[in-house]
Amino acid sequence: MAHIPPRKPGKKALRYGVPVAVAGVAAVTVGLVPALADTGDPELPEVTAEELVAKMAESKTDQLTGTVKVDTDLGLPSIPGMAGGGGGEEHGGMFGGGGEQAEERGDTKGGPSESPGGAPRQKLMELASGEHTLRVAADGPEKQRVSIVEDTAEYSFIHNGKDLWTYDSASDSASHTELPEKAAKGGQHEKMPDLTPQKAAKKALAAVDDTTSVSVDGTAKVADRDAYQLVIKPKADAKSTVESVRIAVDAENGTPLKFTLMPRGGGEPAVDIGYTDVDFQQPDADQFDFQPPEGTDVTREKLGAKAPELEEKFQDKFKGEGKELRSGLDGLNVLGEGWDSVVEVELPKNALGGLVSGGRSDAPQIGKLLDGFTDEVKGDFGTGRVIESELVNALITEDGKVYAGAVTKDGLVDAAEEAAK
Amino acid sequence: MSRADTTSADDAREPVPGTAPPAEAGATTTQPEAGPAGQGGSLGRGLSLFRSELSITFRRWRTLALLAVLLGVPVVVGIAVKIETSDGGSVGGGGGGGEGPAFIAQITNNGLFLVFTALAVTLPFFLPMTVGVVAGDAVAGEAASGTLRYLLVAPAGRTRLLCVKYATTLVFCLAATLTVALSALVTGALLFPVGEVTLLSGTTVSFGEGLLRAFAIAVVVAASLVGLAALGLFISTLTNSGVTAMAATVGLLITVQILDTIPQLDVMHPALFPHYWLSFGDLLRDPVYWDQLVRNLGLQGVYAVVFGSAAWARLTSRDVTA
Known part of the structure; x- marks a missing residue:
């Protein structure tokens, strides 16, 4: 069998350097160009x-x-x-x-x-x-x-x-x-x-x-x-x-x-x-x-x-700031002012389907599941469950009221107690 | 076997100038890289090599069978949609939003959309698979059938051979895409009404502009396969078995496609070659949304250069024994 060596042997590493270099340049360009473009905040006259x-x-x-x-x-x-x-x-x-x-x-x-x-x-x-x-x-x-x-x-x-x-x-x-x-x-x-x-x-x-x-x-x-x-x-x-x-x-x-x-x-x-x-x-x-x-x-x-x-x-979804929420929605009240405002919604009777009292119903595993992602709280409003997220928290009470807002859990409980009085 | 399965393979090789019968290796390796001819001559030689390569590739039964499969897909999709909507219903029961392949809901109103649906259906797998077969076979197939050394002893040069192989693969990418597009266009025009085209954004353009956009989309889809073609060519230089190279390329394609769907890996997704494939749909917006299209083409370019040069490094530095 014929054996054909390359014409210029011995520069293998150099040749493989080409694709490696190209890949490197591409990666660096992708990584650096946005970073370079980001630097240098514009200089503008001061304003209050x-x-x-x-x-x-x-x-x-x-x-x-x-x-x-x-x-x-x-x-x-x-x-x-x-x-x-x-x-x-x-x-x-x-x-x-x-x-x-x-x-x-x-x-x-x-x-x-x-x-x-x-x-x-x-x-x-x-x-x-x-x-x-x-x-x-x-x-x-x-x-x-x-x-x-x-x-x-x-x-x-x-x-x-x-x-x-x-x-x-x-x-x-x-x-x-x-x-x-x-x-x-x-x-x-x-x-x-x-x-x-x-x-x-x-x-x-x-x-x-x-x-x-x-x-x-x-x-x-x-x-x-x-x-x-x-x-x-x-x-x-x-x-x-x-x-x-x-x-x-x-x-x-x-x-x-x-x-x-x-x-x-x-x-x-x-x-x-x-x-x-x-x-x-x-x-x-x-x-x-x-x-x-x-x-x-x-x-x-x-x-x-x-x-x-x-x-x-088409109500706005940013409940915390949504002042317009005060108008429109039936059965919806806004409690509190400014950043601490909490929305109170009364749910239709059957909407909850035993969600809050789920732990005591005949399906104990539902209760367990609920405990997994909600916390039970008690107050003047009775028993409720708090669903927490990064920004918006919600409290659902036994009697079918939902309090939701961009406030902490304590703030929510306070608002609910205030409302229950 | 790749060379042997075309009876005309040897005839097709004949017109290549300087394709001498197998000479002693030692004699040719001392020849200067560019050969005795000047720049124009070497370009001409490259062109005629390219022409013979094209005719070999497109006369191969395997290539024709792949194209026939691609030809059939739009016909099947078109007939299926026609049957499903023949009772006046719409595809997917209406209001399905996002069920089934992209653009399928618009086909019944405008046959031109069958072109887009067919491309969206074939792009994730059929099209790249055929490209993987052709690219994977490009060098490894020659090596397997023992014809690679004949090509190399001719003053074609390894770099030029690689360029010709890559160019042929790219022509196949375009041919495969156009096969799907044209088959879909004919099927769509026969089965469904054609006319003014409503773009994704809701604006209406003339059928002529719609055709133009369809053609642009076909070109973009073909360009989307450029990266995979380079990858396949590189794999093809690694092995002496055509089947191994094809299987490895197609296997890699499937693996990458799967990786692209795993949300936990989204950091690496923008670097995966199929990631922006479906961006061709952005040409149907008004105004055209270039962001993803440009990224797709840029990514394909990077893949082409990286794996093209890797293939070059491999082929020009290895000993060819078969």
């Missing part, structure tokens, strides 16, 4: 917190196109009864998931209201956990669109005048809502998802009162723009589980670019919403035109008298 808040409030940005990264880690277990008619396949959504709900879901699933194009609420629930990418575009108060970017699919909300469309490309279905005259002109409508840094910042500012400290903490670069960092903190004696809220405000036009909520327990941000890319030019007009493709399932709905119900549907 008041000036910055005023700048943010005055901000008149209503034309923009951008990409928003939403990263939420509320670590929420499910709260029965709150899920309502939530259907099938949300992946550990805010109030989805969780074994004790299986039965309830089974009931609703078969129903005719599996709302193909709709289920926008379900989509929003999905946003409440994990990492998501949104693309937003806005052109004045009458035209906005928000698209949830998914693998090989997209879920879009398109608001144009009095039309509000949702289009789900995964199931090729759409829903159309005709908005009442006032809402159409009134800018950002309730039904549009609230998950832009602007909305989140507005809510955080609404919660500012004398239990809060507001300060400016340096500058940052967000989505390639210079920004001031505004830090909002509950004062030390507060029972809030929120450590701080950090808002990056565009130095030029005062638009909030990034919103970060740190839980008191430390670690990863519980909510992190920020533009990764933003452009304040007028977006393409045809982005706001939606014609349902032929053959697409379209659910139609006219909005009028049903407004409160819808408001309930």
